[in-house]
Amino acid sequence: MLTIGIDFGTTNCSVALWRGGKVELIPLEEGNPVLPSLLCITREGEVLVGRAAIRRYLELMRGSPLRYHFTDLRALTSVYQHDIEAAETLSSDQDGVSISAENLDENDAPARLFQSIKTGLRDRSLSGTTVYGHYYATEELIALVLGEIRRRAEDYLGERVRAAVIGRPVTFAHESASPNEAAETDRTAHERMLAAARLAGLEYAALEFEPVAALRHLRGSLPEGGLALAFDFGGGTLDMALAQVPREGAPEILAASGLLVGGDDFDSTIMQRFFLAHFGAETTLTEKQLPFPLTLLDPLCHWQSIPTLTSPLNAARLLEVQRQANDRQTVANLITLAQQGLGFEFFQAIEACKIRLSSERQTQFTFDERGLCIRQIVARERFVAAIGSYLERIERTLAELLASAGVTAEAVDAVLMTGGSSLVPVVQGMLRRVFGDKVRVGDPFTSIAAGLGIIAAEEDVLSSVAEATSSATAARLAAEAVTLGETVEFDRGHQVLQGLVVRRAGGRMHDAILVLEYWDPEIQEVVSTMRHETKVRRLAHPG
Template sequence: MGKIIGIDLGTTNSCVAFVDNGEPQVIPNAEGSRTTPSVVSFSKDGERRVGSVAKRQGVTNPYSTIFAIKRLMGLSFDAEPAERHRHAVPYEVVESDGGDAWVQAEGHRYSPPEISAMVLEKMREVAESFLGEDVEEAVVTVPAYFNDAQRSATIAAGKIAGIDVRRIINEPTAAALAYGFDEKEGKRVAVYDLGGGTFDISILEISDGVFSVKATSGDTHLGGEDLDNRLVEELTSRFKESSGIDLHDDRVALQRLKEQAEKAKHELSSSLETEINLPFIAADESGPKHLETKLKRSELEILVSEIIDRTLGPCKQAMDDAGLKAEDIDEVLLVGGQTRMPMVQSKVEEFFGKPPYKGVNPDEVVAMGAALQGAALVGEVEEVLLLDVTPLSLGVETGGGVFHKLIPRNTTVPTRAKEVFTTSVDNQSFVPIHVLQGERDMASDNKSLAKFELAPILPAPRGVPEIEVTFDIDADGVVNVSAKDLGTGREQNIRVVASSGLTENDIERIIAEADAYKTTDEKRRELAELRNAAEALLYTSERAVAECRELVPEDVVAQVEADIESLHFSVNEGDAIAIKDALETLELSAYKIAEAMYGSVDMESSGDAQTES
């Protein structure tokens, strides 16, 4: 049985790990980095790049370089977070036929699960290259506060990538698993997870292989990207003051600013001041303009303090839901690259009354925990029990548009709940079931997950029919709902699927397109390798002809020169089969030069020997 890898599918960066001899190990990519940018870029000729090479395209190709796609997972186009995202990125966010938020690049529309699948596929390739074997299964992590639609969209991404997602686990839970895998004594742990695009806080009890989540809260649209955007606004404002030029409509300039903002933020985690230099950021009739400014850590902290403070509300909510006080927490874990910021660490210490634990790598610990869960599923390590919770309440819409909760938030999953409802109108022939997720009292203020009908039901006065509604939430946090007419036994079931606008047929089509892309990529790689081999052989052959023409028979030289010309032509045409044939032909004829040269040398040596005798 092959390895089950662990993948942390992040907003900014992704990480992959596996378990070796009972210990989780992070797998470096081809560039030697232990994390890979969650970035996909598309070129005009149809080439697709993923990871570091895609991120480097951000400035030169901003409209077709997709980043932070995780922020659009499971969102409708008109959702407020999707609207904020549209104004913060250079690429185009479009409305799908189903009303969801998709992206467009080089004239092609992509759903968020499709882009995420490309990142997942890249992480699988990283693992396969390192392990030297095929990888088909993975445990993938998601933010604890992801709703059902976002979790289902992540599973769809795995399916598109050709990965069997064995489990979806929450990022804070995965981090706690990596931290406390060998923990025997009971501990209460708070996991503060501030990543590139999302924030989670989870309170867990860990004891002897049991990881029990007591409460979770968060914000799926709060993270390092927001800090970067706030700093970009500051730099844009400074440049306008000094030059009079507004950069808001210059997407290339904004992308350059974003890269510098991210770099400055990182530098200010270890220094008190940094310089920002962006030459030729704009131009007017007087000539080119440059952005040159200094930024102090204290200035950055003033800019982003409100964003960091927004993480404390969910922290209080989670502690209240768990029925705990700060002094009840034994350890505070910091997860996510943004927690390297000194201000974040001081805010966390102030809230919990103790310094956070820094013995785990915030960028890698989630993938390591996912890998441990994968290893536990196949018996590679001692079995662990993860008792996670549903982050938001689940229920149905009832009369007057009221949201009736069947499963309260922070209920341990998997779980099941059922309740009997009735009709509101005489002789009602069907019962509409509207499934929602959220905490507001009115249905319209919560997240709609699905709508279906139980029909037909026997005509009867209002209040007489008995309709039993059952909610099932599996270990991945994915919801199944059924409605049953207790009078007739008629039942209707629905698996709540992602709000990604993707049907099973869509997913199958996308998988086929991904396979075609893979074939195209393989052909491109083969062509590049053949071109490299051809250029190397052309160089050595042309040099051999130039240096050894006098030592080689004329017919051999003529043949080699003809074969050189033929290979040059094939390389320029770009036909892989023709290059391969011409390459093999030149290899044979060039070998004759070597034979002739060695023969000439042997004859000279023999002649010298006879002269001496």
């Protein structure tokens, strides 16, 4: 049975196959083996992944100012076409601003963009979201991307793909979680990932720690049972694993640890330390030299939150602040950034700047798009100082990892760095100060997929995803497939009744509660009730 290795990362995905005695990377998009972990669902029903998703999303965003509604999931936005400068929407006078229109029909949104979908696995309270009247469980959203990856692999290989070894982080839980909380979070996320694999059309799957997969590259270059450290530093997480690596078979993990720190945090820091001044941070208001409102600067830390500045309330505040500002151009920059939907592109430019700092002591940042022109010299020394707190956390976690295994740095035979953020020189330097010339830098984007491909070919680790998915998860996914207007069964005491699903009561992000209307035979009236999604049963032939 053909089995592939899939690195389903927070930021990027890649796929590998071991055949003919070597690792073969599978092109996933435009001949590239790396596919961004992005999903776009449009109002017209288009489903796009990767670079195509962000291109379509940005295309729909352009042309008019936008209003967003954000939810708990960082990856999720609702995009609203809304002219915030329309006279019937906003009015202003010397006493302030009044808002006459705030609520819009969600179906007016041209698109929904999902980024870092994998992070939703660790939130046990996050079941999914409704997109244009259709409810998607978190597992289903992941399956849309995972299923497209499977289909593209099949197209390339010319045969059906039924099985995969999929990477997973060492821990899904935040480092502050208690042991019991961490264990429960990990169990839930592990099971949900297997459920997503099943929904994506895979029949057999296994999950493997991503840093352990990366260590497969070191076999043959270490003494028998040599100690190796995998340092997987991506866009959203850092995973470390210390293991004994035999010449054959699986590495034996001695200790593992993870941090919810990644390159995205570095990008946000660059924005805060180098660019906020271009958007009003150092501007004062009126003759009283009042400070610039922090609430208008906080959304700039992440590109996903920048469009909140186009809400009618924030847009009106920006216009008033611009009128009072002693440096109106910087406020104009902020308005242009938000209204022209330039947040994503600006952060892409920041990431490119960060990459250049890997080889340059300082770099010229230039952004000139649709009326926004920003130029700034960025020095590596200042960047390193800015991310100092993150580096301290990483170094402390590394020391704790070695201590927990009872191993000194001198006893480690090799260190393998992978993940896009491993290219940052100061991170490499930190490891080299500890381990010297034992540090090796693997391919930042495909090392894990390659290791997973080797595991897929050499080890009997697969299990049926149908059997691995618990009955509770299966019941929940079945319930989440319920559509409005469908008739379902539910229990009331010893009675089995049927009710019509009229709506979900839990909000956009956690629609776990179904509102049902049913005929009560005891009082001879139609009444309403609420049932958790796992407590209803779909009829064999709905309707």
